[in-house]
Amino acid sequence: MRRPRFRSLAGGAAGIAAGVIGGVVLTSASTAGPTPAAAAPPLIDATHVPPVLTLRGEPIRLRYGLVCTPRDDSLPCDGSGTAYLRAGQTGAFRPYPLERGDESKEGRYFLDVPAAVAESPDGFSYYAVLRDDASGATVSIPSGGADAPQVSRPLDSPVTVELGRHSFGETRAPSGRAADAPWGSGAENVGLAGSRELGFTGPSSFDVEPDGTVDLLDSVNGRILRWSHGRREEVPMGRPAELADVAAEPDGSFDVLDAHDTLRRYRADGSEQWAQKLADRTWAKLDRGADVLQEPSEQWMPLAETAGPLTRAEQRRAAHTEQHALLVDRVGDGELRIARLRGKAPLRSWRITSGTALGEVQLAEPHGNDVVVVTHAYTDDRDEFVVLVLGDRGVAQRFSVASNSWTETAPLARFRLARGALYRLRTTPAGAFVDRFDLEVPQ
């Protein structure tokens, strides 16, 4: 081996030095990319909880929150707004300026609905436009504005249901088990992710088809697990779907709504057919037909029609408040109002009050002439699901279902109603399963 000369050694050292320095400079330049963004468009958002179902004579105050780009002085938006109201569901809207209050816990901007509008037999419809006076940015809520206004309807002689205080610990055992799988990534397993420190996630949603097929969204392993007529199949989707919701469509395809506000339609073989972003910023629930309960509009918006996905503007224009011909309104801490529609007129309605606080409505769907509702009774340290079958004379059937689950799911994806039974997704340290609770035959 030839002894290296001084020039070679010097050249090599200089090369290493130049390489390292050059590399660091290049790397620094590339990592300096995420600098503070100074010219971002102004942020604007709004919040509003619509009074979908009201009682006769009840004062109605519309409250709105306005959310803007944070100010340098850290004060809230310098905002204003106008609500556009009309009696009933048709005709021209009339503008009413919103007042700006001192408190923002329930929404700083408000309007007391004039009696002439609030007392209309058909209720009223409305939307609002809020403005950040500093930037000039505006936001309409619901996002469809005059094309798809929010509706508020009076309850006509509602059936009154008093639940009293919830009795915890008296849950009903399931009628049977429709599907189960232990944790893992194999063909017989369902995926589990997370840690004790972060919490665990597993199958985040499921569906039950009219023929009894159970479709479990194996979110961690990126596939659908199907239990159908005694056989088990898997449909790979090619991507994980953490905390996503799922709905099986009649043609064998699947809709999966993910945590990034994108709905993807998969063919029966798991190949992706199309993907579409939601019109609004947040979703609560996916229903069949690619209908999505979206926020802040608090409306159901279809994401697809026969020809394919709808644009975001089309979603907004097609928004609707009722779903399965039902209107739902959770009021205050422990009241739930339900109305079943016939055309545009309320057919029947229920006013349900509880001595124990009620949380979310997991499910509200017709069941023959009755309506099945699953809501959530809770205190600060206990909770159970409450199943109500509402009939002409009040509660036709009522039972409690245990709520504890080992992993997190999509928010309103614990229950499905199919084939005269209620199905529940639940997980334990051993795995995931879907239980069936048979309901009494509706009258």
Added chain:
Amino acid sequence: MRAFVAMLGIGLTLSAVSGAQAYHRFWANCNYEAPTFMTTMTRDAGQDYANAARYEGYQWGGGCWNYDDVDSYPNDPPQETGTHGEGGDCSGLTFKTWRESTDNWRDGRYYWRALRNVHGPYTAADFRTGYGAPNHTVAKATAGVMDAFASSTHIGMVFVRSLYGGDQIVEAKCETCGTNIFYRTYRSDSAYGGVGRWGWTG
């Protein structure tokens, strides 16, 4: 010259080793300036602040982000502070939105700008118990805008209550889902308790 060229290549390769570390250097954009002491703190200004952190990512143990609506370093390995990515974690986002002090005995209002890298002294479990002078527990049924729900592993703030009885929650949720407003049912989940911040002024 040949030696120079050969060693230049080796040097560039060596620099790429450090470049893997540079992938995690969003924190190089952050600062450590003092917070601004404030006399007011409204809930809707809190909404403004937390809402602006949406899409900016999640970083375990983090508390620094910009306002470009992009997570500069998504999908880092979870539970590693050393990744130095963009965004807060759940308790860091809450701490900054609630304008708290790094001294847990102070209950004043301290405004931290987005690029100020601070997580604060509290874990989700600390918030859950109301630990620290500015914090307290609240009945879940009464929790409103910018109150929060906390478990032993997570905390999210109420952006607004929702029609179907759940809540829109603004939270730094996880590396893959980032910071955003999500619909959640923490209110009725017995793993979660209600927590609040003393000192709102409107």
